[in-house]
Amino acid sequence: MDSRNLYNEILTEHNMRPYYKHELEDADLVLEGVNPNCGDDIWLKLKLDGDVITDGAFVGDGCAISQASADIMLGLVIGRTKSEAIRLIDMFTRMIKGEAGEEEIEELEEASALKDISHMPARVKCAVLGWHTLEEMIGDKGGDES
Amino acid sequence: MDSRNLYNEILTEHNMRPYYKHELEDADLVLEGVNPNCGDDIWLKLKLDGDVITDGAFVGDGCAISQASADIMLGLVIGRTKSEAIRLIDMFTRMIKGEAGEEEIEELEEASALKDISHMPARVKCAVLGWHTLEEMIGDKGGDES
Amino acid sequence: MSAENTNVRTNEDIRNDFVLIAQNEYAYLDNAATSQKPVCVIEAEKRFYTDMNANPMRGFYPLSLEATKAYEDARSCVANFIGASCPEEIVFTRNATESINLVAYSWGLNNIRACDEIAVSVSEHHSNMLPWQMVAKATGAKLNYIECKSDGSYSDEELERAINSRTKLVAITHVSNVLGRRNPIEKITEMAHSFGALVLVDASQSIPHMKIDVQKLGADFLAFSGHKLLAPMGIGALYGRKSLLEDMPPFLTGGEMIESVRLDGATYAEVPHKFEAGTVNAAGAYALSEAIRYINSIGYEYIKERDRVLTAKAIEALRKTEHVRILGSEDPYDHNGIISFTIDNVHPHDISEVLAQDKVCIRAGHHCAQPLMEHLKIGSCARASIMFYNSEDEVERFIESVASVRRRLGWA
Amino acid sequence: MSAENTNVRTNEDIRNDFVLIAQNEYAYLDNAATSQKPVCVIEAEKRFYTDMNANPMRGFYPLSLEATKAYEDARSCVANFIGASCPEEIVFTRNATESINLVAYSWGLNNIRACDEIAVSVSEHHSNMLPWQMVAKATGAKLNYIECKSDGSYSDEELERAINSRTKLVAITHVSNVLGRRNPIEKITEMAHSFGALVLVDASQSIPHMKIDVQKLGADFLAFSGHKLLAPMGIGALYGRKSLLEDMPPFLTGGEMIESVRLDGATYAEVPHKFEAGTVNAAGAYALSEAIRYINSIGYEYIKERDRVLTAKAIEALRKTEHVRILGSEDPYDHNGIISFTIDNVHPHDISEVLAQDKVCIRAGHHCAQPLMEHLKIGSCARASIMFYNSEDEVERFIESVASVRRRLGWA
Ligand SMILES: Cc1ncc(COP(=O)(O)O)c(C=O)c1O
């Protein structure tokens, strides 16, 4: 349970200067995600062109982990198709459970900065909040989840 | 808490062959006494001539201690005035609390067979059932309780 | 500790796991009231306080995380132990009484109407009767008492009369705390379910003696206490089918059972936390899981065998003792360690008092089952109750002491 | 153990009474959530199980009599400790939450009507707010929230507005679990009583820090948990004036709380047993009485002095730390060991996480006081809470760790 490195540079950067934390006019999809126990609360907003996520943003309130994780996620999925995004969400979820392989973690790019969360059960919910919210928004139409 | 001698001869005799356990026609006073927790239940019946208890009896159900104690009590108070009876009840109660002196215990005659109950908190209620019922019947008019 | 393999431990080995039992001073035969606790359980509770004591559920520091894990692992342990589908089906309570009251208040008051019936067996412990009297009174529903025969068994006709299309709930004990008899729960749940009624099973007396499988029993709710199952006082459990628990409103309210609170109301946490208001007894739950581990290490095979041997010994001897009358079935195997009896002309409290003088611990009275006492037409009775750690020697002390009672009360 | 006289024991001596504290690994500053337990308390609970374990109240054999005596002596001990007139005024519960729910269900639902008001302070813990929301909803009564100023104090005007001739009950905490401030209970009970209203005092956070005297407070009901007062989890108490308890109907029903049960109803035992359904947590009560004995041996003089010294040290240092904001009063003496704070741009959960990395144990969140958080216009906060066994060194570790938080989150 050593978490000395939890607040690493990637995470603190995305927390202090989130790139996607802003309003998004004319979003096609909007959904609130909440962790009632700890009070993390985000509104995720997406623009779609057919199956492709063309833009995204979030607003909200919560701990550094929930906020940075949502920001990192948007950077990763914007420009991808819904089914690609679903695949990444799945990978991320498995990384958080400590079940993802090396290459998978690599494919998650900056999101791999959150991999130590797998040793911190109390913070898992914060890390996955954005991802689960995204999954709810696009999941049912996401197609080939394999 | 050694109670080897609790079921002594006096007690078992009064339990097996209670002298006063029978109906009493034309009683002047009748009262039920109950120990709800253990189920001891007696009906005490008295005949009075002015201030004097001329006759008494009881019916009911309960452990050897409650039944024998009621029987011994009636033997002691019949023929006495109400205030004498109240004095004996008071003495008995103090004996049960372990607070009575030698002479007092002697004055209680056969009832002194119950003095070891003072070491047995769970059985005190059984021993005093008859006596408290009697007190309730005659107490308020009992006069000089001193 | 002897270093042999599992299940080759002798009765003496096992007795050494229990401080009070190992001392051999008392013949403790009041196990149906509460069990003794093995050293490992007492040490587990102590370990919680010395190694991970913190308020679970809300802290981010290691102690609190460990306390939370110990508590939630205990929940999984209980769920596995009784065959629940998932840990969320287990609510920790103080004791069986609270478990049943929770169902009565939360499910009963909200699902039972004036035109409904609640079927309750006449042999229930007060803890599985008074809550239903309360619900009946509050809702106007009818309490339909299921009457047993004098050996504790139920006729099919009686079950068919009492469980019918108006029945909303059947509240029945798995094993009677007076007669020791196992009730035909599987048959009853099938009947009840055919009418859409639910069944609450009181497993307080069965779980120390037989493997419980809520699926096989078909129980919708099941309640038991830790303290009768080698665990400390102050911890118990309620099993409820998840869909039922989810639909029920909370009972006690306060900290730890909410999602959010506003001045005009609150939204509640998911099951089971919705039903666990205030700081939980995490140390008690942790110790209960250790008790379950111990029971599993002993095994119900062994437990049933010891119950059978010791009960048969006691019943055979009592049957030969003049003026002693045994309640319930003729067959020792139907007693699950519980032997209730009376002695002619001797009040049960005097029986128990005389036995106490011989340091034989049994219970006497109505055993919180007054309606059963009335049904059996006795005011009270004496009860010895056996646990796997009891010895032949203790049973002999009991038999001898019982045989001396009438003489010592003067009926020579 | 050092053989010196009472009250010349050093902080180190005292720390050695607590296993987790003596190890010096964690700086445990989450005492308002739950306290650590001294060895004597843990041993007392163990002793109950090894020396006198039996179901109390109903057995005639020595073990059961001893268990009963231990339990009832514990009741007397609690009664003396808080100045109750007699032991019957103490009902043992699981925790403060259950104590308050008992009053809400048994007294509240039966005495409060649609035209009445219940005054509840906005700074209450959820456990002293949700039960009254439930009563208000069930009865149609109005919940009148008493609003505090940002330092946690109440203006006379506000008290006079909220406590009026329609008020039936005032539910108020003695010390806030977020602001640490002691509320003017004596003034409030006097006002309430002048309108014939009752006052329930939540003493959960005060009793570990100050002498409670229910007579001086004028409390009609008072609730607290054992686990915050050095005792095990799973035991708590409710004080109620005897005449009130006597008039209240039972809450939970079942074994041990009846006089007699028939198929058509029951008569209940006297107070306090009427409110203690099922097998009691006698071992927990016994351990609670040991905790009280320990507290008395330490003495509230010493406790208050330690609270003052350590709180002042922490508050002074935090005040000098940039970007840290302390909630509540400016005066450390008003905090009773509770120091809640925020750090600019850092979420309280991250504060607590960073401190956890340094093995400093504090709590972060809404502290089961969401309405107060809203009232103070913050979502959550971090809270350190001190107990007499804490050391200057631990406070320093806390201060240093707090000072490093912003840097470690990147706000260099
Ligand atoms: C002020 C206050 N009231 C009530 C409670 C509830 O106590 P418990 O959770 O032990 O029932 C707490 C502590 O959590 C508290 O701080």
Ligand SMILES: Cc1ncc(COP(=O)(O)O)c(C=O)c1O
């Ligand atoms: C059959 C049965 N049900 C319920 C109970 C109540 O258990 P508890 O007092 O632990 O709540 C008991 C034991 O007392 C029992 O024997």
